[in-house]
Amino acid sequence: MAFVNAGPGNRCLLLMQLEGDGPFEVTTVIGHSIRRRSFTPEPIGAAFGLALDPDVDFAGDYGFAQRFSQTVLVQVRNGEAVDETRLDVFDLAQMGSLYERIVERVVKPDTQRQAPGHSHTLHPWFPVLLIGAHKAELYTRALVGDVVHKRQNLADPGWLTRVGLYLELMTALGIVEAVKDDLGDLLTPEERAAYESWDDLTINVDGWKDVWALRKIAQPLSSRNLLAKRKATLEFLHVHHEDLKHAIALAGPNSTNAQETWHRVFRDAERAVLCKTPDAFPELKSLPAELRRVVLWHRRGHLGLKRALRVPGPLPRLLGDQDGLFASACNQYRASMNHVADWAREQGLMDHAGDESVPRQVSLLEAHMNQPTRVALLQARDGYDPARPLEVGEDLPPDYTPPLGDVAAALAGTPVFSLLKPEELDALARTARPLTIGPAERIIVQGQEGDSLFVVVEGTVEVFLRRDDGTEVALGTRPQGSVLGEMSLLTGAPRSATVRALDGALVYEVGRQQYEPVLAARPELRVALERAMEERLRTQDEALSASSRSRRRSALRARKARP
Incomplete structure (x- = not known):
């Protein structure tokens, strides 16, 4: 995949195996537009690279009728030899534009009809649209970092992009249809014709009409309107996540890393809530500090509510002992994402390890409120400076690249690699790929093809x-x-078990191309790996046998307990 309008440094690099001296020619085809030019391959290890400028080589129509994307045919010619591939290309400048249109042509005019002279920030729809737009900015930032700058902070940028694009289309079009009778058509005639030609999008008009019914700005503006916004936000997210199910179906199945992508989506939603809450809820500024703290941070059943309830006004009594904005947003959004993930799992579209796709330990807000030491770990996992604390109303810290220690020393500290000579360790260390793994994230997925092994440099992992x-x-x-994944590397078989980090981990990935020459030169190393594999298989068989015996005993006890 690639992007247009992704900012400075945007390029798409294709790796090739070439024979012959050329001349070399590349052709790109977008619809009826054909571009052809010569190029000089860039040596990259044993392969060669073709650097394409998406804003030039992939230029074309990325408007609404094309759903802000194009499939580009790239054909490479080397003398008489020809090969080709296809790329999905997305226009980052267009993504999010439908949400902006809703703010400008729905929220702002509706505010003036209800409360002339007041800011549209009072509208019950404003918080979810503002926070959602910022969340989309965070996704875009992460996508550019991974696809353009190769930062590797996302598990699957392509799948995330497709899900996000389909979700925006279905949500925005649902709103367009829901408000059409009151506000007229928000689409141009050309856009309307394109939309009516699509038969794959599921538009939940009735659901969005229910959300539109919750647009009333409540009086007084400083108290009851907070609750009106909260009610509208929750209903908006409910319908939005029904759209998300259909977006996942259109994006296609992802059984290998959807869970890890889900973790990142969830944390970016939390970051957006923290950053944009002061702007989304300007009513908070008029509240006393103690009551404002309760509205934002209170946890149901915790101490500290009584002082806030003594503050004059209707809001304390309306709130009662319930979770504050941050806790309720975290809990309800997490529950909703888990519901969607469970549905997708039943449909064969996603898979996840454990009982929940998004467990509590991956949450930034949970960490901030209950275990602050975990915040730095989660920030570093997503490519943000871990030294910066989370603060309400503050933008994200700058991008962060974790410092790499002595890779060779880390490899030498493992039992298997301790057999290698210093020069062999250095050769592996130069090509080993460091991976920062977040809490509950999978490193290896059972049944997946694999031709690499992993060395756990920091942290503990669990196997099941x-x-x-x-x-x-x-x-x-x-x-x-520990060394993981040696079975697939040695035998070529799919992964035999799933491995995930407990509280985060740093691992180094060593691929077959880097490791095979070492194995060929050092037979004793292959023997050591085979012994480790045999021990792993024996332990696995014992665990399975013990589990089977336990299940049989449980079944027998259940039968004996029957009258």
Whole structure:
């Protein structure tokens, strides 16, 4: 995949295996537009690279009728030899534009009809649209970092882009249809014709009409309007996440890294809530500090509510002992995302390890409120400076690249790699790929093809196996220094178990191309890996046998307990 309008440094690099001296020619085809030019391959290790400028080589029509994207055919010619590939190209400048249109042509005019002279920031729809727009900015920033600058902070940029694009289309078009009778058509005639030619989008008009019914600005503006905004936001998210199910279906199945993508989506939503809450809820400024703290941070059943309830005015009594804005946003958004993930799992569109796709330990807000030391870990996982604390109303910290230690020393500290000579370690270290893994994120997924192994440099990982009936059997944990994935590397078989980090981990990935020459030169290293594999298989068989015995005993006890 690639982007147009992605800012400075935007380029698309294609790797090739070439034979012959050329001449070399590249042709790009977008619709009826054909571009052809010569090029000089860039040597990259044993392969060669073709650097394309998306804003030039992929220029074309990325408007609404094309859903802000194009499929580009790239054909490379080397003398008489020809090969080709296809790329999905998205216009980042267009994505999010439909939400902006809704603010300008729905929220602002409706505010003036209800409360002339007041800011549209009072409208019950404003918080979710503002926070949603900022969340989209965070996704865009992360996508550019991964696709353009190769930062590798996202598990699957392509799938995330497709889901986000389809979600924007269905949500925005649902709103367009819901408000059409009151406000007229928000689409141009050309856009309307394109929309009516699509038969794959599921538009929930009735759901969005219910949300439109919650647009009333409540009086007094400083108290009851907060609750009106909250009610509208929750209903908006409910319908929005029904659209999300259909967006996932259109984006296609992802059984290998959808869960890790889900973690990032959830944390970026939390970041957007923290950053934009003061702008989304200007009513908070008029509240006393103690009451404002309760509205934002209170946890149901916690102490500290009584002082706030003594503050004059109707809001304390209306609030009662319920979660504040941040806790309720975290809990309800997490529950909604887990509901969508469970639905997608039943449909064969997503998969996840554990009982929940988004467990509590991946939440920034949960960490901030209950375990602040985890905040730095989660920030670093997503490519943000871990030294900056989370603050309400503050923008994100700058991008962050974790400092790499002595990779060779880390590899030498593992039992298997300790057999290598310093020069062999250095050769592996130069090509090993460092991966920062977040809490509950999977490193290896059972059944997935794999031709690399992983060395755990920091942290602890857990291993489990999924039976044919869907139940999971824990196979224990692996500490720092463990080598993972050697079975697939040695045998070529799919991954035999799933491995995920407990509280985050730093691992180094070593690919087959880097490792095979070392194995060929050092037979004793292959023997050591084979022994480790045999021990791993023996432990796995024992765990499965113990699990089967436990299940049989449970079934027998259940039968004996029957009258």
